[in-house]
Amino acid sequence: MNSTKRKFNALLQGLSSPRPSTDDESPAAMFGHRVPSGSKVVEHEAMLQKRRRLGFPDETAPRMEPPVSSGLTSLASSIRRTVSDATTPKVRRDGPARYSPGDRDELLKRLATFQEITDWTPKPDRISEVEWAKRGWICQGKERVRCLLCHKELVVKLKKEAAEGEDGLLTAAEVEAALVDKYAELIVSAHQSDCLWKRRGCDDSLLRISFVSAKGAIEALKGRYExxxxxxxxxxxxxNLRLPEGMDLDEVISQLPPDFFTGRNPTPEPVRPALALALVGWQGLNNTRIGAVPNTASCHTCQRRLGLWMFKSKEVDANGNVVVPAPMDYLDPEREHRFFCPWKNPAAQSRGHSIAKDDAPDMPAWKILLQSIKNEYDLRRVYEGRLKPSSKPAAAAANPSTPVKTPARQAPHHTPNASVDSLAINEEDDEATRDAKDKERWARLRKVKSLFDTKKLRKSVSNRPETPHSIKSHKSTRSIKGD
Structure with a gap:
């Protein structure tokens, strides 16, 4: 009875477990390498049957790998790689495509693809990298652009050779002008018909740097400085620096907040070259792979990189005299920006101002930053009491009716509380003046009210002496009553 039950359980386990493949169905046989069935296969199958009878799962059983030749292994692995490459979608290096005409960060990312001089050479303003990036194009290779949304590619090359035209031989300048006109049209029309970048691109004011909050601008300046x-x-x-005209570092340092130079800096003393570069929009370069690049600065708006070693004098003696000069004569931090950068270009910074005055000149971003620092400094002085928007003597002179404090009531000696006492005296004088004016006003109102009192008016009319006209009227009234 027990043996019959064990056979029945083994039969059920065999039905539930996967059927072992035969030699003809094995991958080795399919490729011409037949695996001979020997005693090892029989022993392995017996071991599996025993584990099933004892209740052990098949997943924990040791597996016996069939002997396959090395050629078959390499062929199977190559086929597996081919199939996986065909089924797995390729990951785009530039990330998923997005239509975002109002996203400034995405615009800067597209502009960053044009910064390699080996891939993109400078073009005229109408077909510059800014115009391509505003319409969703990125630099794909040597003078090649590609739309992130419709994947249309275009080669942008300006041939300056003379050509034969309808009216004769065209000059190189005429050929280039015609190509610029054509490429300016292709910036929009080269997209696919259903591409959203064909309908609308980025606004010109998207590159403009915002200085709405003076505190936020100073915090950003501090981050670049550190x-x-x-x-x-x-x-x-x-x-080694040639600062722009109108920038005074000493004045800027005196106007910055007291805690500006304290923080991550090891010394509270200002590093003047770092401050000068930060005021014109430069900051440290950070690479996504290697991290911070110590000898390079960058502008995060125009994506310009600046090699600092090219402008630092190689050797300076103890007296500050240059022994070995730098490869470049000097560093002009404003000029090193690209032509469309708002830190340099006043027109790029002024775009988008709807309430700008016609007579107000356009200013680059660094000048607006200096003005924001000065405004914040003046406001901080007002809050601290060192700068008053209007003085009391000037207000008293403008209004003669305001009582002025007499010298007899001033404090005889200057004490720390003299300003408090004078302020209290002024408040008392103002209160007394207000009380006197209120009393005078109420007296006038009572006098006017008395003129309209009906009882007094009737009494004054009744006490008035009678006139001949009034006597005749009384007599006529009496005769009528007698009749």
Missing amino acids: ELCSRAAFLPYEF
């Missing part, structure tokens, strides 16, 4: 301070050993000397 990044450059971490590269202080590679920064050029102050005499």
Whole structure:
């Protein structure tokens, strides 16, 4: 009875387990390599049957790999790689396509693809990298652009050779102008018919730097300054810099908040070259793979990179005299920006101002930043009491009716509480003046009210002496009553 039950359980286990493949169905037999069935296969099958009877799952049983030749292994692996490559979609390096005409960060990412001089050479303003990036194009290779949304590609090359035209021989300038007109049209029309970038591109004001919040602008300046301070050993000397006209570092340092130079900096003393570069929009360069690049600065708006070693004097003596000059004569931090950068271009920074005055000149971003720092400094002085918007003597002179404090009531000696006492006296004088004016006003109102009192008016009329006309009227009234 027990043996019959065990056979029945074994039969059920065999039905539930997968059927072992035969030699003809094995991958080795399919490729011409037949695996001989020997005693090892029989022993392995018996071991599996025993484990099933004892209740052990098949997943925990040791597996016996069939002997396959090395040629078959390499062929199977190559086929597996081919199939996986065909079924697995390729990952785009530039990320998923997005239509975002109002996203400034996405516009800057597209502009960053044009920064390699080996892939993209400078073009005229009408077909510059800004115009292509505003319509969703990125630089794909050597003078080649591609739309992220419709994947249309286009080669942009300007041939300056003379050509034969309808009216005769065309000059190189005429050929280039015609090509510029054609490419300016293709920036929009080269997209697919259903591409959204064909309908609308980015606005011109998207590159403009916002200075709505003066505190936010100063915090951003501090972040750029601290990044450059971490590269202080590679920064050029102050005499290697040629600052823009109108920038006074001493004045800027005096107007910055007291805690500006405290933070991650090891010393509270200002690093003047780092501050000068940060004021014009430069900051440290950080690479996504290797991290911070110590000898390079960058602008996150125009994606320009600046090699600091090219502008620092190689050797300076103890007196500050240059022994070995730098490869470049000087560093002009404003000029090193690209032509469309708002830190340099006043027109790019002024775009989008709807309430700008006609007589107000356009200013680059660094000048607006200096004005924001000065405005915040003046406002901070007002809050601290060092700068008053209007003085009391000037207000008293403008209004003669305001009582002025007499010298007899002033404090005889200057004490720390003299300003408080004078302020209290002024408040008392103002209160007394207000009370006197209120009393005078109420007296006038009572006098006017008395004129309209009906009882007094009737009494005054009744006490008035009678006139001949009034006597005749009384007599006529009496005769009528007698009749």
